[in-house]
Amino acid sequence: MTGDKIPDPWTVIRDPEDFRALQKGKTPKRVLGCPRIYETIQQARTARNGESNNSLPYYSPLIQTVPSLPEMVSGALNVLDNNSKGFFIMIEGGATDWASHSNEKGRLIEEMTGFFNAVDAVVAWVEKNSNWNETMLIVTGDHETGLLWGEKPFVPLVDNGKGQLPGMTFYSRDHSNSLIPFFAKGAGSELYKNFADEYDSIRGPFIQNSEIAQLIHLLWLK
Numbered sequence: 001m002t003g004d005k006i007p008d009p010w011t012v013i014r015d016p017e018d019f020r021a022l023q024k025g026k027t028p029k030r031v032l033g034c035p036r037i038y039e040t041i042q043q044a045r046t047a048r049n050g051e052s053n054n055s056l057p058y059y060s061p062l063i064q065t066v067p068s069l070p071e072m073v074s075g076a077l078n079v080l081d082n083n084s085k086g087f088f089i090m091i092e093g094g095a096t097d098w099a100s101h102s103n104e105k106g107r108l109i110e111e112m113t114g115f116f117n118a119v120d121a122v123v124a125w126v127e128k129n130s131n132w133n134e135t136m137l138i139v140t141g142d143h144e145t146g147l148l149w150g151e152k153p154f155v156p157l158v159d160n161g162k163g164q165l166p167g168m169t170f171y172s173r174d175h176s177n178s179l180i181p182f183f184a185k186g187a188g189s190e191l192y193k194n195f196a197d198e199y200d201s202i203r204g205p206f207i208q209n210s211e212i213a214q215l216i217h218l219l220w221l222k
């Protein structure tokens with residue numbers, strides 16, 4: 001891997017404590033982390049008796065033998081930041097999609113909470129180990145699923161107060177081409193404004209999802 005002709009073997013980790021140990025101190029060069037679970041970390045876990053698509057988040061107890069997404073993110077960052085030339089990391093909170101296909105309100109909130117906590121873990125890493133003048137963070141999705149906010153017209157979520165599910169209605173069980181939020185912060189992020197040359201009558205200027213990678217590629221060449 002390092003070009004010195006000496007093999008750099010993979011270290012395979014499986015257990016939550018191994019992922020947690022990866023967050024601090026020295027790390028192996030190459031790590032493959034594979035939690036002991038059949039599919040997804042938590043979203044596809046067995047439902048406790050009585051759980052429905054309208055149940056509150058965490059109605060069914062979480063599986064304790066898997067790491068969380070933020071724990072995996074912090075460990076991955078501590079491995080990748082050994083490279084003095086920098087690094088690229090793509091992190092997916094993928095089960096937001098599955099929860100939306102199944103129109104599961106509580107489990108979608110769980111998955112979004114896990115994803116937000118993963119973003120917080122990245123921000124904490126940048127502010128402690130790097131800075132926004134050399135690192136860019138992009139937060140977005142690759143598509144919308146479930147049409148949670150309607151289409152035409154836009155249907156806002158309703159805050160029903162603490163401990164209550166928000167007013168939320170899925171209008172689809174599939175992917176849609178609805179515009180989705182795009183956030184970018186840090187080095188080079190202002191250049192995305194140049195790509196926002198198309199206009200939606202409700203949302204305003206937008207970029208095509210293929211243009212996200214185009215700017216990343218340009219910045220790599222720089």
Ligand SMILES: [Zn+2]
Binds near residue numbers: 097098175
């Ligand atoms: Zn999907």
